[in-house]
Amino acid sequence: MLHLIFIKINGLIQILIMEDNKLSLDSRRGFLKKLSTGSVLAATGLAFNPLSSCKDKSTEKTTLLTPDGKLVQVPNSEIESMEHLYHGAPPEEARKGIPGKKFVMVVDLSKCKNARKCVQACDKHHNLTPDRPYIKVLEMKDNEESSPYWLPKKCFQCDNPPCVKVCPVGATFKRSDGIVLIDNERCIGCRFCMAACPYSARVFNWGNPPEGKLDLPYSPETSLPSKQGTVAKCDFCPDMLRQDKLPHCVTSCPNGVIYFGNELEDSVTNGEETVRLSTLLKDKAGYRYMEELGTKPRVYYLPPVDRLFPFEKENSENSAS
Known part of the structure; x- marks a missing residue:
């Protein structure tokens, strides 16, 4: 399986083509052609995890091949991983889902302090x-006597999604692994799905993204490159899941708020702690947001009891109640 690896070296984005975590012969031939024009840097003779290699200690180095054909040792501290540019399966393949998976998320409200790293x-x-x-951290208060708390809210990947039913062109679809995605190549921007979603989980692409139009093959699994005049939302990061990695919101949270896993295995993890899903929901009274609507969300919440942090508003300028 081929993987396109994007890294940034001294401000320039370079592309590595990996097959089973090693450069393939065909990839090398392609690189040699590009090297003659000085257009790309290639890693040579390496067998490393493409998403973690650039996060090693600053004293470690990576071997790269320069455009003039010389091997150089580059400190990993000077290589910036471009994880956000990884792209997933093409549109047709993206509609099938990952076999043997039924993804689920659990958010522990007792641990959230609105750090906003997610x-x-x-x-x-x-x-x-x-x-x-795609993620909004809301200030919530259950009643006048209770203390407020923070609630991260995203797309709930409903098993009975009203957004899918109202889409006139099949741009929004439900996969076998439980994820609901949007194909921006089909989306006509009618926003029926936005009106149908009871959670206000979707956004409209009114303008161009901050990095402009990316020169990448489009995939509904990343919504990259985005298309103006279409709808977008949280997607559970299927491109990461295909690599057996956790969504970015899970790994970026400093407090272990978000658990993620496969419901069929009855297991979820926040990257540090792995627990049985059924036990976690039972012991901590897990619930689904507005589940009385019958949408059957795949995101569960654990009540904000025995909180780790006092409620503070210093990070709440971008949140809503």
Whole structure:
């Protein structure tokens, strides 16, 4: 399986083509052609995890092949991983889902302090502008006597999604692994799905993204490159899931708020702790947001009891109640 690896070196984006975590012969031949024009840097003789290699200690180095054919040792501290530019399956393949998976998310409200790292990571990965985030951290208060708390809200990947039913062109679809995606190549921007979603989880692409139009093959699994005049939303990062990696919002949270996993295996993890899904929901009274609507969300919440942090509003300038 081929993987396109995007890295940034001294401000320039370079592309590596990997097959089973090693450069393939065909990839090398393609690189040699491009090297003659000085257009690309290639890693040589490496067997490394493409998403973690650039996060090693600053003292470690990576071997790269320069445009003039010389091997150089580059400190990993000078290589910036371009994880947010990884792209998933093409549109037809993206509609099938990942076999043997039924993805589920659990959000522990007792751990959330509105650090907003999940929002920042999601914005970077999906090339979003701050005015249309996929994740919103809401200030909530159950009644006049109770204390407020923070609630991260995103698309709930409903098993009975009203957005899918109203789309006139089949742009919004439900996959076998439980994820609801949008194909921007089909979307006509009618916004029927936005009106049908009871959670206001969708955004409209009014303008160009911060990094402009990316020169990448389009995939509904990343919504990259985005298309003006179409609808977008949280997608559970299927491009990461295909690599057996967690969504960016999960790994970026400093407090372990978000758990993610496969419902068929009855297991979820926040990257540090792995627990049984059924036990977690039972012991901590897990619930689904507005589940009385019959949408059957695939995102669960754990009540904000025995909170780790006091409620503070210093980070709440972009949140809503």
